Amino acid sequence: MHRDVVDQATTIRPRTEADLPGAAAALVTVHAADGYPVEGVDDPQAWLTQDGVLQAWVAEKGGKIVGHAMLSRPQGEDAVRMWIEQSGDTADHVAVGARLFVTPEARSEGLGERLIRVAFGYAQGHGLRVVLDVMAKDKAAIRLYERIGMQRIGTAKHTYGEGQEVEAVCYVSPEAST
Numbered sequence: 170m171h172r173d174v175v176d177q178a179t180t181i182r183p184r185t186e187a188d189l190p191g192a193a194a195a196l197v198t199v200h201a202a203d204g205y206p207v208e209g210v211d212d213p214q215a216w217l218t219q220d221g222v223l224q225a226w227v228a229e230k231g232g233k234i235v236g237h238a239m240l241s242r243p244q245g246e247d248a249v250r251m252w253i254e255q256s257g258d259t260a261d262h263v264a265v266g267a268r269l270f271v272t273p274e275a276r277s278e279g280l281g282e283r284l285i286r287v288a289f290g291y292a293q294g295h296g297l298r299v300v301l302d303v304m305a306k307d308k309a310a311i312r313l314y315e316r317i318g319m320q321r322i323g324t325a326k327h328t329y330g331e332g333q334e335v336e337a338v339c340y341v342s343p344e345a346s347t
């Protein structure tokens with residue numbers, strides 16, 4: 170029996186308003202599988218559209234959103250303060266990396282790396298270093314950040330809910346090559 174080959178090519182592209190329901194659905198599956206984000210996903214679309222978004226991207230496979238990444242302007246994050254102290258740079262040269270996730274069925278295909286590299290490209294094009302923090306428990310993300318050459322700048326406590334605390338590791342993107 171002949172079966173049509175379904176094109177499963179994955180596209181990484183800037184997020185549009187129309188992508189939000191699909192990105193929110195993807196986030197709900199990631200939270201169920203990995204407990205990311207630790208805060209929970211009561212209102213996933215609000216969590217993906219916080220103030221200060223510079224640019225967000227999605228990974229789309231077979232018409233479905235399977236991944237997401239975002240850059241935001243700094244808003245008092247410990248990781249940014251740490252980087253400013255260490256580098257002597259100013260916050261207007263920083264973009265905060267956030268909301269990186271890939272749904273479990275689309276993992277280990279390089280999508281996480283492609284998403285973060287697209288964000289790096291945008292940041293470099295705008296003269297920005299990417300600073301982010303990652304929960305120490307999110308080991309796959311830590312492996313990814315270290316594999317692509319992000320530098321560890323310290324650790325912080327991430328507080329959420331009613332006084333709950335988890336350890337976070339803070340990173341900065343590699344310096345742009347000239």
Ligand SMILES: CC(C)(COP(=O)(O)OP(=O)(O)OC[C@H]1O[C@@H](n2cnc3c(N)ncnc32)[C@H](O)[C@@H]1OP(=O)(O)O)[C@@H](O)C(=O)NCCC(=O)NCCS
Pocket residue numbers: 199203205268269270271272275276277278279280281282283302303304307309310311312313
């Ligand atoms: C972190 C996360 C985004 C990584 O997504 P991903 O698409 O699986 O990432 P990649 O495919 O680039 O890399 C994952 C692994 O696949 C491997 N890989 C990449 N391409 C591959 C391929 N073609 N064939 C086989 N393996 C491959 C990578 O080497 C890596 O291996 P490792 O885990 O042993 O280090 C994903 O695990 C996730 O959503 N986690 C939960 C949310 C989270 O923690 N977010 C972090 C926010 S700070």
